[in-house]
Amino acid sequence: MTPFEKYDIAHLSPSSCNTFTAAPAAFILQKCMKKNSPVGPAAHRGTSAESGVVFGLINPDASVDECIAVAKDEYNALTALIFDGSVDKERNSIGDFVRMGLAELRPYGIPSSTQGHISVEVEGLSVPLIGYYDFEWEHKGILIDLKTSHQLPSKIKQPHARQVSLYKAARGDNLSARISYVTPKKTATYELENYREHLKALETVALTIQRFLSLSDDPLELCSFVVPDVDSFYFNDPLTRQAVFETWGL
Amino acid sequence: MALGFNFASADNGEIIPIIKYDARSGRISRRDRVDGINDETDITNTFKAIFDFENIETGTINFNTGSAPDFAVVRIGEQIPPPPTPDHKPGARILIKLSKENGGDIRELASNAKSFLRGLNALHDDYISGVVANKGKLPVVEAGKAIGISTGEGARKSTNYSPNFKIVSWVDRPADLVYIPKSRNAAASSAGYPPSTGGTKVSAPSDDYVPGFDEDDDFG
Numbered sequence A: 001m002t003p004f005e006k007y008d009i010a011h012l013s014p015s016s017c018n019t020f021t022a023a024p025a026a027f028i029l030q031k032c033m034k035k036n037s038p039v040g041p042a043a044h045r046g047t048s049a050e051s052g053v054v055f056g057l058i059n060p061d062a063s064v065d066e067c068i069a070v071a072k073d074e075y076n077a078l079t080a081l082i083f084d085g086s087v088d089k090e091r092n093s094i095g096d097f098v099r100m101g102l103a104e105l106r107p108y109g110i111p112s113s114t115q116g117h118i119s120v121e122v123e124g125l126s127v128p129l130i131g132y133y134d135f136e137w138e139h140k141g142i143l144i145d146l147k148t149s150h151q152l153p154s155k156i157k158q159p160h161a162r163q164v165s166l167y168k169a170a171r172g173d174n175l176s177a178r179i180s181y182v183t184p185k186k187t188a189t190y191e192l193e194n195y196r197e198h199l200k201a202l203e204t205v206a207l208t209i210q211r212f213l214s215l216s217d218d219p220l221e222l223c224s225f226v227v228p229d230v231d232s233f234y235f236n237d238p239l240t241r242q243a244v245f246e247t248w249g250l
Numbered sequence B: 001m002a003l004g005f006n007f008a009s010a011d012n013g014e015i016i017p018i019i020k021y022d023a024r025s026g027r028i029s030r031r032d033r034v035d036g037i038n039d040e041t042d043i044t045n046t047f048k049a050i051f052d053f054e055n056i057e058t059g060t061i062n063f064n065t066g067s068a069p070d071f072a073v074v075r076i077g078e079q080i081p082p083p084p085t086p087d088h089k090p091g092a093r094i095l096i097k098l099s100k101e102n103g104g105d106i107r108e109l110a111s112n113a114k115s116f117l118r119g120l121n122a123l124h125d126d127y128i129s130g131v132v133a134n135k136g137k138l139p140v141v142e143a144g145k146a147i148g149i150s151t152g153e154g155a156r157k158s159t160n161y162s163p164n165f166k167i168v169s170w171v172d173r174p175a176d177l178v179y180i181p182k183s184r185n186a187a188a189s190s191a192g193y194p195p196s197t198g199g200t201k202v203s204a205p206s207d208d209y210v211p212g213f214d215e216d217d218d219f220g
Helices: A014-022 A024-032 A041-058 A064-078 A086-108 A158-171 A195-213 A219-223 A238-248 B007-011 B114-131
Strands: A113-120 A129-137 A142-148 A176-182 A187-191 B018-022 B027-034 B037-042 B048-051 B057-062 B070-075 B089-098 B106-111 B137-151 B158-172
Touching: A014 A024, A014 A129, A014 A158, A014 A195, A024 A195, A024 A219, A024 A238, A041 A064, A041 A086, A041 A113, A041 A129, A041 A142, A064 A086, A086 A129, A086 A142, A086 A176, A086 A187, A113 A158, A129 A158, A129 A195, A142 A158, A158 A176, A158 A195, A219 A238, B070 B089, B089 B114, B106 B114, B114 B137, B114 B158
Parallel strands: A142 A176, B018 B106
Antiparallel strands: A113 A129, A129 A142, A176 A187, B018 B027, B027 B037, B048 B089, B048 B137, B057 B070, B057 B089, B089 B106, B137 B158
């Protein structure tokens, strides 16, 4: 039985690898103890805004307002049971995210695929690395992942570089892999550099997770090897925070 | 494969066991990993090996990485890259095939210790002289008593030992002594600092852009 089978983990993703890197305790809670943190309004905003942008890209004649409506409908459905003050705040910004996203990406034309599933085998790793890229324009040799945030970074963030490097590895070395950062007021699309190094970094994280899981069959013993930073946003949710307290006493 | 590069092996992280030369004592040992533990056997007095001088690599090496050493070396005759970090010191790496008495396997011998390099350089001089009459062959090398070299004075005096290698015969290249260029590991490939992620803004290509097509291409 592999370390992953012990914990019923069928695959890793850039997201789970980034969680392990940033907050190993959160990884154990989610993947080993199956205590998933609820998705917050900010994450739902990102998902919904992306849906609005996708709609606008594959329907080039659709108005921006129609695209925003698609995004808001999805957001309302996803947050219907979240009673949090930030729900309205995020809803109010969705329109601007969609508008800016379309302005940045519509010049690329209609993507040849969206939300494309990829799976990459890593030597020595007993589960595949999987992911879903946002947009590909195969005929133009361009792949883009969309990130919405309230602040515009001046360069690609490391976790995003690792994520997109995986997509490039799966879809082809010759692709121009890019990340579009969209805020309500600004956009910037950056081209990924040094993709092999970032892919190697992702593989290193994945293999580290494998070694870590092999230390014990008992998730509580794994917990004893790490300490959560309870101020991290990974533990913002009250239920997750409670789980941290019950597990670590912190 | 026309150029003979084995890309798969170059990147698969295959580890060649090593021979260690301790410049502080002038001793030679073979290091074997047994059940995850390094096991060293002194072979100074019996040392005998075929040296692959045709493919010796030179450049700079950093042994103080905290993990695996970082080799910024190239095959002799190629352009030596600049040291990736101030911790990279001039050094050399060479494949050798040990005699049966010493195990008979292929090993890697590398060092950036000046005293070692002096002895290796002297041996290389002997190789250059001898290979003229032994074209295509490789030297069989034994180790005489190491030569002590003292530096400093008083409390700061220290002695290091240069290997006293001697060519005792020449042989055809053994079938298992195969040189495969190694790529530097990922951590080192960015010249000793973290790789950039990308901060260059790009925009959508123009409508008539077709990747990989050059207007000057002539397919006729």
